[in-house]
Amino acid sequence: MTPLLTPITFAATKTLTMRILKGLGIVVGLLLAIYLILAIFGPAKMHVERSIMINQKSDVVFNEINTLKQWQNWSYWDNIDPNMQSTYEGPESGVGAKHSWTSTNDSVGNGSLVIKTSMPNTLVECDLSFEGMGTSTSGWALKDTAGGTWVTAYMDGETPFLFRPMMLFMDMEEILGKDFDATLAGLKAHTEGLESPTMMAEYVMQEATTPAMKLLTIADSAMSVEALGEKLGGLYGEIMGEMEKQKLTQAGPVIAIYDKVEYGADGSMKFWFKAGIPVAKSGKNAGRIMYWENTAGNAVKCDYYGDYSNTGACHDAINKYITDKGKTINGSVWEVYVTDPGAEPDTAKWLTEIYYPVQ
Secondary structure, eight states: OOOSSOHHHHHHHHHHHHHHHHHHHHHHHHHHHHHHHHHHHSOSEEEEEEEEEESSOHHHHHHHHHSGGGGGGTOSGGGSOTTOEEEEESOSSSTTOEEEEEOSOTTTOSEEEEEEEEETTTEEEEEEEETTTEEEEEEEEEEEETTEEEEEEEEEEEOOGGGHHHHTTOOHHHHHHHHHHHHHHHHHHHHHTSOOTTHHHHEEEEEEEEOOEEEEEEEEEESSHHHHHHHHHHHHHHHHHHHHHTTOOBOSOOEEEEEEEEEOTTSOEEEEEEEEEEBSSOOOOBTTBEEEEEOOEEEEEEEEESOGGGTHHHHHHHHHHHHHTTOOBOSOEEEEEOSOTTTOOOGGGOEEEEEEEBO
């Protein structure tokens, strides 16, 4: 009987097999080299953020974020798996508060969240850990605006070296961004439905008249609430200097007249305004300082007590009242700063009279 493989054909088969294995080794090596090269150039860090405007005071929003048990009421992540097992440790709120969870849902898994930074009404930052994925930083930045609170939720993390090539083909901003949007929408709906415990006590609204006054004013603009406060202080000083030259006496609290307010997509604000001081008798123009007289007229007025940064609730209430009553705004908004902050340290006692002229 003739053997199926002669020594010659066996050797040839062995050689072919070795060549195939060698070729496969080269291909695997090349693929591995390409993967490592992609890992070198892949993103080492990840950043995702989303923002939303919430028509609620910053202290109310902050308390919801700063108390981890409250997240069940509005967080998308806390409600993906109704069977998720949660454990809370440490203080109820603030630094050291911890939420740990276990879940068989692949979108949730096992992990923990610990608050590491808590700045009242401004910032909550956490260490976020997922089993087998390391730790990243998640945070909530809050900013007071005239319309309420501008909230930015974000996450920063390191991408493990061997995962970086995959990040070149995955848009994490889009993938995680949808979850952020859902969570922020939940936070907005929940907090806007809560009554601020002090809101109604802080302002009184009524129909009134704009005051008739003689004024020295300076027109200017500011790119932020902080810049506005700084500019007003300097402008009032400049006007007082001119009042001395013209031998004019002050006839009432300092005011600001807001001709235009522009809102940016990021929650920023730009103001076009006039700083003014009422005077007892007629004055005259001097450089950029302008003298003018304001006549009395119909208005909706809000007496607001509190820090200047939280007047948004009062402005919102006036705008709603004007809309509900079918009235029309007829001119620039006035703020009269009745209380001198230098003489009264308690911000809860600061009175600001806000006037909206109406037809």
